[in-house]
Amino acid sequence: MSRSAAGRLTPVFVDHLQLADFRSYTAVDVPLGAGVTTFVGANGQGKTNLVEAIEYLSTLSSHRVSTDQPLVRFGAERAVVRARVQAGLEDTRQLQLEVEITPGKANRAQLNRSPLRRPRELVGVLRTVVFSPEDLAVIKGDPGERRRFLDDLLVTRWPRMAGVRADYDRVLRQRNTLLKSLSGRSRVGPPPPEAASTLEVWDTHLAAAGGELLAARLSTLADLGPHMAKAYADIAPTNNEAAAEYRSSVDLAGRLSRDELAEALRDAMAERRLEEVQRGISLVGPHRDDLVLSLGVLPAKGYASHGESWSFALALRLGSFHLLRSDGIEPVLVLDDVFAELDVTRRERLAGGVSAAEQVLITAAVPADVPAVLQGRRYAVRAGEVTPDE
Numbered sequence: 001m002s003r004s005a006a007g008r009l010t011p012v013f014v015d016h017l018q019l020a021d022f023r024s025y026t027a028v029d030v031p032l033g034a035g036v037t038t039f040v041g042a043n044g045q046g047k048t049n050l051v052e053a054i055e056y057l058s059t060l061s062s063h064r065v066s067t068d069q070p071l072v073r074f075g076a077e078r079a080v081v082r083a084r085v086q087a088g089l090e091d092t093r094q095l096q097l098e099v100e101i102t103p104g105k106a107n108r109a110q111l112n113r114s115p116l117r118r119p120r121e122l123v124g125v126l127r128t129v130v131f132s133p134e135d136l137a138v139i140k141g142d143p144g145e146r147r148r149f150l151d152d153l154l155v156t157r158w159p160r161m162a163g164v165r166a167d168y169d170r171v172l173r174q175r176n177t178l179l180k181s182l183s184g185r186s187r188v189g190p191p192p193p194e195a196a197s198t199l200e201v202w203d204t205h206l207a208a209a210g211g212e213l214l215a216a217r218l219s220t221l222a223d224l225g226p227h228m229a230k231a232y233a234d235i236a237p238t239n240n241e242a243a244a245e246y247r248s249s250v251d252l253a254g255r256l257s258r259d260e261l262a263e264a265l266r267d268a269m270a271e272r273r274l275e276e277v278q279r280g281i282s283l284v285g286p287h288r289d290d291l292v293l294s295l296g297v298l299p300a301k302g303y304a305s306h307g308e309s310w311s312f313a314l315a316l317r318l319g320s321f322h323l324l325r326s327d328g329i330e331p332v333l334v335l336d337d338v339f340a341e342l343d344v345t346r347r348e349r350l351a352g353g354v355s356a357a358e359q360v361l362i363t364a365a366v367p368a369d370v371p372a373v374l375q376g377r378r379y380a381v382r383a384g385e386v387t388p389d390e
């Protein structure tokens with residue numbers, strides 16, 4: 001979604017959500033709209049399930065699970081998530097998004113009631129930024145959590161990158177299978193000529209997709225940096241600046257373009273060929289990289305306090321939100337279960353930081369945790385029923 005001629009962002013928001021056999025819901029219909037909507041209810045009533053469905057329509061993934069099975073209501077065969085999205089200044093442009101999730105089989109997606117050739121084509125029609133308790137793992141967890149954060153963000157910016165990311169993962173799996181078979185030989189030395197040439201083919205594919213992924217990561221991180229630092233300073237004013245630096249498994253030597261990075265990857269693979277064959281695994285590439293998040297001179301991981309880690313996680317999401325807006329994209333902002341984790345000052349600051357959003361979806365077990373300025377439309381969620389809460 002791009003800027004209008006007047007320079008305004010095109011407003012985008014979910015207007016209606018409909019679920020069938022998704023998570024705990026047999027069937028539910030929820031009218032939504034621009035501005036703030038809060039879902040309140042006791043623990044385990046199905047609040048997060050609602051916003052998770054919207055996230056799934058946007059990204060075809062969930063921040064809570066890595067497989068689709070838990071998304072389908074226990075005992076059901078498939079789930080359907082359907083939403084009407086308003087995308088336009090004149091209230092005229094409505095998009096109908098639908099995805100059918102069938103674990104173990106290919107999912108199916110529709111846009112405006114026409115089946116898409118590949119569900120992936122749905123990615124990017126609706127953009128979301130989701131902040132949830134699971135985000136703490138981006139600060140405290142393994143490098144994979146930070147890679148996923150960055151890759152999710154760059155796919156949100158450039159939906160085409162979903163294909164590049166999938167290609168990279170596929171080629172990596174195939175290359176690893178070959179390396180593993182070579183490492184199983186009784187005497188591990190340079191691979192026999194036939195295997196060496198097959199490996200070179202995989203090197204070329206891995207370097208091509210890897211170079212493109214790396215270039216997108218580096219430019220996204222560079223663009224995110226100032227937004228993230230500002231968001232952190234707004235939430236937790238200290239002298240410590242929040243920063244993020246890319247740590248690569250290859251010597252990047254200032255290279256930034258996709259072709260230069262692909263070449264760097266190919267060189268690094270050639271250099272470590274013997275070691276890769278011995279260990280039976282791909283040792284260089286974006287899948288081995290990390291983001292070093294720091295507060296002042298100290299790394300956040302292992303040093304930041306619990307509150308600082310929360311502020312940092314929040315700054316990553318708010319920074320992402322502002323980055324996307326500066327790209328001309330209007331993402332739907334989801335704040336899932338986060339107000340209970342923040343102190344009063346940070347709640348108020350978060351509320352101030354999201355006031356620019358066209359649509360904010362909030363879940364909370366305790367309504368009083370949500371600052372008054374964010375009290376928009378409210379729904380009570382209880383045992384699979386979603387009803388307006390006056």
Ligand SMILES: Nc1ncnc2c1ncn2[C@@H]1O[C@H](COP(=O)(O)OP(=O)(O)OP(=O)(O)O)[C@@H](O)[C@H]1O
Binds near residue numbers: 025044
């Ligand atoms: N595939 C599924 N089939 C049936 N029920 C499910 C499925 N997945 C999750 N649930 C149920 O959904 C409920 C959790 O819903 P959800 O995570 O939306 O809760 P919540 O209202 O956000 O709660 P909290 O305030 O504790 O975060 C649990 O009771 C869980 O058993």
